[in-house]
Amino acid sequence: MPSDLRKIPWLAVALLVVLRVSIGWHLLYEGLWKLNTQSTAAPWTAEGYLKNSTGPMRTAFRNMTGDPNDLSWLDYESMSAKWDGWRDRFVAHYGVEATALDRLLDGSPNGFSVVVPELPAGFDLSEAIKSAGIAKDAIKYDAATKKLTIDGKLHLLPTEQAKLLEVIKDAQKAATDKAGFDPVIKAVNDVARQSSKLSYRERLAAMLKGDPERVGIVQKAKGDDGQELVVMVGEVEYYKEQIKQYEEKYAEAKTKFEWDHLERQWSDLQKTRRNLVGPVQALEKDLFDDASKILGEQQLALGPVPPAPSPMQRINSQTMWGLTIFGLLLMVGLFTRLSAIGGAGLLMMFYMAMPPWPGVQEIPSIEHNLIVNKVLVEMIALLAIAALPSGKWFGIDAIISALIHRVRRPK
Structure with missing residues (x-):
């Protein structure tokens, strides 16, 4: 020095x-x-x-x-696995039973049930269900326990509910004891209301696998030349194509004009990303909020669930x-x-x-x-x-x- x-x-x-x-x-x-x-x-x-x-x-x-472009948020399998990991960490962190979380994620394993106090004389509810043409095992009536049960996975569609109520009301019109059908109608409405709430994993599947605008449509159509594929590009594929085009232009950009154009393109790309990813993120937040409602004050004091590695x-x-x-x-x-x-x-x-x-x-x-x-x-x-x-x-x-x-x- x-x-x-x-x-x-x-x-x-x-x-x-x-x-x-x-x-x-x-x-x-x-x-x-x-x-x-x-x-x-x-x-x-x-x-x-x-x-x-x-x-x-x-x-x-x-x-x-x-995951620089948040594509994992748009993949059902990735999100489902992520939620499984969160569930395990939630149970370990707060020391709670997994039953309530499983019900949130996958619905009720035993389905949704209500008790029908008494059936009108001569009326068979099981036959009414069959006459309504409802999917097999979607809804059942057990005469021994007097329980009307909807499957926790199949649920009951609004159209199926309407058909069953129509069959019951037709029987009511032909019967002398019309008031006796009111508890039956109420039971159908009550159990259908319980069933109408999808589990979080079902809502995720509907969003990422069942929405045609989001995931696109591929259909086979016959033409004069034989079979052809009719394809509607979904928003997710459009987003991926936007990413590809942006990256190609970014690699070639040199002038201020090109950078300004890329900035506008990036803004459009982020808008598309928010429109696609935002609803999935909001769904996950709702899941976390509902899960926190099963916790007591001492458990909440433990802080949030540790993130996954x-x-x-x-x-x-x-x-x-x-x-x-x-x-x-x-x-x-x-x-x-x-x-x-x-x-x-x-x-x-x-x-x-x-x-x-x-x-x-x-x-x-x-x-x-x-x-x-x-x-x-x-x-x-x-x-x-x-x-x-x-x-x-x-x-x-x-x-x-x-x-x-x-x-x-x-x-």
Whole structure:
């Protein structure tokens, strides 16, 4: 080290120490704030930041999320498996029985039942069900238990309910005891109302597998030349095609006009994504809200269900703890140079995710940057701190250095 470094004015030393502590406090507070949100209903995540990455490393940063275009939200099997994992973690976290959750996810395993107090003389409800032409086993009447039961999987369609009521009312018109049919009609309406509420997995299947506008239609039609496929492209396939076109144009974009066009295309792409993914996310939120209603106050105090291990969870954890640890070490002046280099490396990742470079898509912001932004300035400041012994000027490094010097000093 050149000898003139020992002649650094005390004011400069003090300002460099204050700079180190200030950056340390900034990193520490950011890390602690992000960690604190993990116990709330809206935990912090770097997912949005990574998905909106720009620049030459855009693809690498976006792929870190594991699902940069939210396509897993549009796949029934992926979502169903995700909910199964959530169910297991919910049961383990809160120590509750799985029965109530299974009923939410898959409906009632024993179906939906009501008791019919008494049937009118000469009226056979089982025969009425058969006469209505309702699907086999969809609805049954047990004369021994006097229970009218609808299958938990098949449910009862509104058209089937209407047909059954029509058969019952026809029998009522021909009977002398017309009032005796009122409890039967009420029982049919009551059990149909119970059955009308689909389980969450059934609602998911209806959304992701049964909606023709969303998933498209493929039909076979006969023409003069034989069989032909009639295809209606669904919204999901259209969204995937939008992604493909955007990525192709992004790779070729160079001029401001092309970037402006891509920005409009990206806006349209995100609108399509929200329209497709939003309802599925809302359905999942409703599932989580309904599940929370089965918990007591002590269970709710345990906080939210731990997330499933995923690439995003690891990135979030590394970012939050990296900010917290590097910030704390910089503040107290322990392993100062190593922590400054570590903090600079973390900031470099933030910078490279959205670099303000010429020829790179500009991110909408209240600031206007070219090459240099606040993240880069803070990163350079940390590298400057790493090049100077500021921890030995003020911090735990100074205490450790003094102790080592005392031990090594000859007696």
